[in-house]
Amino acid sequence: MRHLHRYLAAGTASMVAVLTVLCCSPGLTVASAAGAQAPATSAFNQGEVRAAEDPAVVAHGKALYGINCQACHGSDLRGGDMGGPNLLRSQVALTDKHGELIVPIIQGARAAQGMPNLGLNDEDAGAVAAYVRSVISTIGGQGAPPGQKKVLDIVVGDATRGQTYFAAHCASCHSATGDLKGIATTFHDPVQLQSRWITGGAGSAQASTATKPTVDVTVAPGERVSGELVRIDDFLVTLRRSDGTERSFARKGTVPAVVVHDPMQAHREMLSHYTDGDIHDVTAYLVTLK
Numbered sequence: 001m002r003h004l005h006r007y008l009a010a011g012t013a014s015m016v017a018v019l020t021v022l023c024c025s026p027g028l029t030v031a032s033a034a035g036a037q038a039p040a041t042s043a044f045n046q047g048e049v050r051a052a053e054d055p056a057v058v059a060h061g062k063a064l065y066g067i068n069c070q071a072c073h074g075s076d077l078r079g080g081d082m083g084g085p086n087l088l089r090s091q092v093a094l095t096d097k098h099g100e101l102i103v104p105i106i107q108g109a110r111a112a113q114g115m116p117n118l119g120l121n122d123e124d125a126g127a128v129a130a131y132v133r134s135v136i137s138t139i140g141g142q143g144a145p146p147g148q149k150k151v152l153d154i155v156v157g158d159a160t161r162g163q164t165y166f167a168a169h170c171a172s173c174h175s176a177t178g179d180l181k182g183i184a185t186t187f188h189d190p191v192q193l194q195s196r197w198i199t200g201g202a203g204s205a206q207a208s209t210a211t212k213p214t215v216d217v218t219v220a221p222g223e224r225v226s227g228e229l230v231r232i233d234d235f236l237v238t239l240r241r242s243d244g245t246e247r248s249f250a251r252k253g254t255v256p257a258v259v260v261h262d263p264m265q266a267h268r269e270m271l272s273h274y275t276d277g278d279i280h281d282v283t284a285y286l287v288t289l290k
């Protein structure tokens with residue numbers, strides 16, 4: 001994204017994040033928020049017959065899944081561009097009976113592990129959980145792909161409203177005639193385009209280096225080593241320098257000073273603010289950028 005740096009300069013301060021925002025560092029160990037795990041006895045057991053789901057609830061949940069989950073967990077639930085795990089193999093999803101395990105996760109129980117709070121109320125989150133269970137029940141819970149993939153028609157928004165939304169929330173970093181010109185030609189499938197703009201491309205195979213977090217480590221007063229962030233946890237930070245070499249530094253509390261810059265922080269934060277309508281409208285607008 002060649003034009004972006006210029007646009008980004010003004011927003012840099014807000015995107016300087018200190019450690020807490022790191023969803024993507026494999027080594028970051030954070031205690032799971034309480035409440036995600038219900039007692040095993042209340043959950044679905046292998047061999048137990050599943051209650052039939054209400055088709056209207058499942059349909060509602062499916063639409064919400066397409067908007068809120070697909071980018072990370074994939075259209076077939078087997079994992080997506082942005083690194084969400086395969087839900088068809090997820091113990092949580094396989095044993096959920098009525099949302100007791102899935103709903104708390106949708107509502108932020110795993111926020112520290114990179115699964116954002118999607119801001120869905122109990123009813124909507126419950127509907128998504130019902131949809132996930134319904135897919136699992138059609139495949140026998142063994143992680144095989146569902147028999148049929150139905151693609152939602154997702155271009156249902158209003159492009160004019162989307163343009164207004166874009167001007168207010170995206171134009172500080174992007175331009176329809178600049179870096180995003182032709183984005184609908186590059187991603188001609190609206191589903192792909194939608195997950196691209198929601199995630200900003202982070203974590204995907206075609207992600208540009210501009211999506212990768214970088215880190216500055218102040219090793220001595222006035223002496224700073226910077227590079228692409230490879231891994232960070234409470235005890236060690238590893239970075240890759242521009243010449244390709246990796247360097248690691250032991251961490252003890254706040255020493256050495258470590259500052260992570262995550263260019264995708266804005267995209268991640270916006271995720272919990274979009275309404276269904278915003279997402280539909282922005283996608284409808286971006287589809288016009290051929």
Ligand code: HEC
Pocket residue numbers: 064065068069070071072073082083084085087089090091092093102105106110113114115116118128129132
């Ligand atoms: C920004 C990406 C992202 C989005 C959007 C997202 N997830 Fe996740 N999800 C993740 C990640 C990453 C994990 C793994 C978290 C962990 O390691 O505990 C996860 C974990 C889960 C798990 C637990 C899997 C397991 O077995 O541990 C469930 C269930 C789940 N997500 C469901 C959903 C649903 C339903 C939605 C939509 C309402 C959703 N997710 C949206 C990234 C995402």
Ligand code: HEC
Pocket residue numbers: 001002004011166169170171172173174180183196197198199200201208209210211263264266267270282
């Ligand atoms: C604070 C800055 C910022 C804001 C605000 C922002 N983005 Fe992004 N966006 C980025 C960065 C950084 C990237 C990754 C850079 C790259 O792909 O080269 C990105 C990537 C993207 C991409 C992928 C581009 C590609 O070539 O694959 C799309 C599409 C996108 N953003 C759309 C949006 C939309 C739509 C909004 C508003 C709802 C938005 N962005 C708001 C910073 C921002």
